Amino acid sequence: MRTLPAVRRYLGFLSLSVLAACNALPEAGEDAAPASDSQPLAVPTNFLYRQGKQLYLNGAPYQMVGVNAFSLTGCGAVPTDAQLDAFFAGLRPNSLTRTWAFRPQGLARIEKVVRAAEKYNQKLILTLADGRSYCGEWDGYNGSDGSGKQPSWYSSGYRTNYVPWVREVVTRFRDSASVGMWELLNEPGDADTATIKAFFNDVSTTIKQLDPNHLISSGAWAPWAYGGEAGFQSLHDVPNIDVGSLHEYDYDYNNGNTIVSPHFGPSIRAMNALNKPLIIGETGINAADSNCRTNRTTRRDAMRQKFQQYLGGGAAAVFVWNWGPNATTACELTFGPNDPLIPMIRDFPLAEVPPPPPPGDTVQLNDATLGSGVGQFQYVGTWEAGTGTGKFQQDDHYSSTANASYGVLFEGTQVKLYGSAASHHGIASVSVDNGTPVDVDFYASARQDQKLLWTSPVLSAGTHTLKVTVSGRKNAASSGFVINADRVDVTRPQGGDTTAPTVSITQPTGGSVPVGAVTVSVTASDASGVARAELWVDGVKLAEDPTSPYSFTWNATAGQHSLVAKALDTAGNLGTSATVNLSVVGQQLVDVQVNDAVVGTGLEQFLYSGTWQTGTGTAKYQQDDHYTSTTGASYTVRFNGTQARLYGSAASHHGIASVSIDNGTPVDVDFYASTRQDQKLLWTSPVLSAGTHTLTVTVSGRKNAASSGIIINADRVDLTVLR
Known part of the structure; x- marks a missing residue:
């Protein structure tokens, strides 16, 4: 966001909104989407992490509404210590606030803000530089016309001042749980998408090498700035970019009170295709008590609707522009501590999200874990993939084809079947180990996701098979025959599987390889089944593969590199291979x-x-x-x-x-x-x-x-x- 006077902001956003194409939001319900990760990541307590499109905190899914507050760290009206304390104390616990961590403001001010956030159990998105070149952020500045960085800065100029600053800030705060995520740049632009993507890849890799535990956000503007939906998706298709970003100001500037920006549809589709979260990094509405198109109460109510629509549409978080430490009277986006927005944001009812995995010896299996091994779903007949925020890990499979079925091989003493009950759902035929099937009705007059539909009797410890079949029957009240596959819970004997998978890299085995595409082959095995294998290069995860044989393509660059494979079993145990050291020679x-x-x-x-x-x-x-x-x-x-x-x-x-x-x-x-x-x-x-x-x-x-x-x-x- 440019820190411009209100009139220049209005004109700028008006001109940007003219470029917007009218893209429809993705439909809710049972639409195809890639599978989310199936296991929690090994991150320190109270650190944000992600699994697929969902943010998590301490094992529980995490959604948030919050504010931008760039003045916290010294840009504009800097809050006093008392105002800083009051700001963080007035937020809901573990809230998320976006602020600047620019070089001109210096480490001392950023340190004060981070420590205050820690004191009040709050989290920050720390934006490491400004693509728009404001708040003294002149490195790579294009000129006095208010434009952003030069293309040459994104190509190589960023290495001079920006990268050393990134290393300094990340190293200082990498152990703080109050850093929710790093953000590479506020509103990158003024260069072609391929150049910005290469910049993203280089810097995000540098950050992950220093700090593998914190998330990284792009800070991106909107699809129109990167050539449309395909360009936006390509820009975020970088291994170490965890979170996509959309900035929109489409309420007062499109000849109507727009709630959902036309940029949201292409943005959420692009991030869903990458199986990564999207945050609305900036959204705002000009308001004042008088002499403004929108008053403060109307702004509050409209912003509440934006929260509802964006979170309901799949966004992980929404941030309002912009909190300031002092009361405001002008017609502008900035609001003070007494604005009615503040209590609404603090008390906004976040949607109920699926609970964290239960403690003890229960394992939750997701429908998108495909295969014939232990803990995997094997589908027979016609099934389609769907998405929905209420579903387990936001995805499911569904079918109305009679005799279509799925089987789950599991090791344990009991199995519980969870799915979606709805007014158009039918009756399934359910059995264990090909025993006598029982009818399980998936009908409900009002939709209920992740409903416990059936529990097996207690079984002998060992390997069993659950089978669920579309019967083609329904009760009289239902309008359809749909059956969905969402989640299966398996109870294991006390003191269950604690053995990590065996994993190794079989190709290459060491020595030298040429620059370019290198195929890396991995083997992994485990008694309870392998959920996925991962390839790590120089301490950074490159990719993962849920299906054996496990194979990866690594774009090798000249120099010395180390490769490690990791495998996660269905019980959550992680195995690590021996390190393969390689010398990559030749041109790149x-x-x-x-x-x-x-x-x-x-x-x-x-x-x-x-x-x-x-x-x-x-x-x-x-x-x-x-x-x-x-x-x-x-x-x-x-x-x-x-x-x-x-x-x-x-x-x-x-x-x-x-x-x-x-x-x-x-x-x-x-x-x-x-x-x-x-x-x-x-x-x-x-x-x-x-x-x-x-x-x-x-x-x-x-x-x-x-x-x-x-x-x-x-x-x-x-x-x-x-x-």
């Missing part, structure tokens, strides 16, 4: 941007043929380009790598270029657009074999019917090259 692939003004005959240089002119413009890459309307004029760029991406200006007087690689069959690339778009991605080559290649762009002299000219410009080429 990196992405570079080449400007049109870099002229020559060498690699990664533009070589022009024919008549070209030079131009300037603030929106062009590095504020310059070349252009021509001379048919047959061309330029070439030679590179040693695997891919080229062509960027240029699309405009109403531009024509069609002929583009080829290595003098192969050319393709037409249209530079026309009804309104000008600078630095537009116009064409991407296929992935090429590693080696030297030549990109050629030629003015064809042709245009589409809507264009008024045949101009082609040269602005920038992005290359994936060997270094």
Whole structure:
């Protein structure tokens, strides 16, 4: 969030909202989604962690509504010690507050805020820098026009001042339970999504190496800033980014009192696809007692509706912009300690969430753990996957196909069947060890998720099979035959399985491997069944695989690396393999941007043929380009790598270029657009074999019917090259 005067804020957010596409929210109910993690992570007591799309605290699912309060750490009106104490004392326990941890404010102020949060059992999202370059955050600043970091900062400039600061702050507070999560950057932007993603990957890996126990949030703006839903999803598809972020101010700025931002639909869909939580990092409404479109009471009530809609729609947390230590009178987003928002936020009824796993020797099995082994669900017939906040680990399977069934192999003395009872649900046929089946009715007049539907008799200790079949029957009150699979609880004998799985890396086994994609094979076994295997590289989890044979692809970079595999069994025991030390040799692939003004005959240089002119413009890459309307004029760029991406200006007087690689069959690339778009991605080559290649762009002299000219410009080429 830019700390701008109210008028500039309004104009800025108005212009942003015009870009929003009207995307529908994901429908609630039984829709397909990837499975959540099935076991709690090994994190210290009172640290936030995540399993799939859900945040957790001390074994219990965690939702939160809270505030942004950037002045806590020294940006703007700094609260006194008494105001700081009053702020944290007035929040609900274990609340979550988002604030700045920028370098200009210094460690001493941040230390005071963290210690105050610890005193009152509160948590913080600490944002490590500002993409918008306010509050003295000038590192990589683009200019005096209020824009953010330069693209060159995201490419490499961040390593100069930002990374040392990150290391200092993270090292100082990595053991504090009052750090709820680190946030890489407030509102990253002003660079292409691939560059920001590479920045995310580098810094998040650095943080996890220093502090593997705290979550990391992106601090992202909204999908429109990253090329839409696909770009937003790609940006967050980074192993060590735990939490996605959406900022929206769409209440007062879309000619109506919008409750759910049009950006929420694509954001939650993108994060659901990645099986990661989404937080609404900023949302706000201008208000005042008078002379403002919205008064403070109306704002409070609208914000309550936002909380309800966003949490109900799958968001993990929502944060209002912005608390300040002093009372306010102007029509603005900032609110003081006496605003009616404060008690509403403190007392807002968070939705009931599934309880934590029970103590003792009971194991909860999730429907998304697939396979034929112990503790796994094996489906026969037609089943579909669904999601819902009330379901166990927010997912289930369901079917209305008669005789479709699922089986669960388990070790224990009793099994309990949990599922969703609803008005369109039918009767299941349930048995243990192929014994006489019993009817279990999944009907209820009002929906009840995670309802205990059936308990088996006490069984002899050993391995058993639960089978649940869609009977195709229903009671008279039901409107359907649906049966769902959600959760099975297994009771084990006292002193049950405490043996960790055996796990090892079978490939590679050591020595040297080349740079690039390396296949890592893992074996894991356990008497009670393996829930998943994980690959850890240099102390950071790279990926996990729930299904044997366990295989991972590691994009190896040059240097010395250590690999460790871990396996979790269905009883929650964790096994760790021996370490495999590797030397990765050879070149590695990196992405570079080449400007049109870099002229020559060498690699990664533009070589022009024919008549070209030079131009300037603030929106062009590095504020310059070349252009021509001379048919047959061309330029070439030679590179040693695997891919080229062509960027240029699309405009109403531009024509069609002929583009080829290595003098192969050319393709037409249209530079026309009804309104000008600078630095537009116009064409991407296929992935090429590693080696030297030549990109050629030629003015064809042709245009589409809507264009008024045949101009082609040269602005920038992005290359994936060997270094």
